[in-house]
Amino acid sequence: MITKEDVLQLHTLSIEHYGGSHGVRDTGMMESAVNRPYQEFETQPLYPTAIDxxxxIFESMIANHPFIDGNKRTGLLAMFALLDMNGIRLSASEENMYQFTIDVATGKMDVDEIASWLSENTY
Structure with missing residues (x-):
């Protein structure tokens, strides 16, 4: 399980490494993004697998735009961390990851399409 503290740390690392402005723009939106993967409906998880x-979390971090800067980078890192916690690795090239991220950021992919892409590009 990834926590709010984990995401804040990932954001800090991203800003320190790649540049940009530190800070949370909207705490509620950040917490919403972090909690979304663990939502349930009538005790059934809405996102039952690590891929889901x-x-x-990736879609929410990008759509919610909780940070002043580095939302896509932080979303990617949170997605990578969640996959890694479950022993899942990405096999996509850097170029494919870039295009995937842009497609998500521009609304060309919904959460189901993101999960499908991840399923096809992980091992």
């Missing part, structure tokens, strides 16, 4: 959870 990674897709949910």
């Amino acid at each position: 959870q990674a897709a949910a």
Whole structure:
């Protein structure tokens, strides 16, 4: 399970490494993005697999835009961390990851399409 503290740390690392402005723009939106992968309906998880959870946090971090800067980078890192916690690795090239991220950021992919892409590009 990835926590709010984990995501804040990933954001800090991203800003320190790649540049940009530190800071949370909207705490509620950040918490919403972090909690989304673990939502349930009538005790059934809405995102039952690690792939589904990674897709949910990635889409939410980008759509919610909780940070002043580095939302896509932080979303990617949170997605990678969630996959890694479950022993899942990405096999996509850097170029494919870039295009995937842009497609998500521009609304060309919904959470189900993100999960499908991840399923096809992980091992």
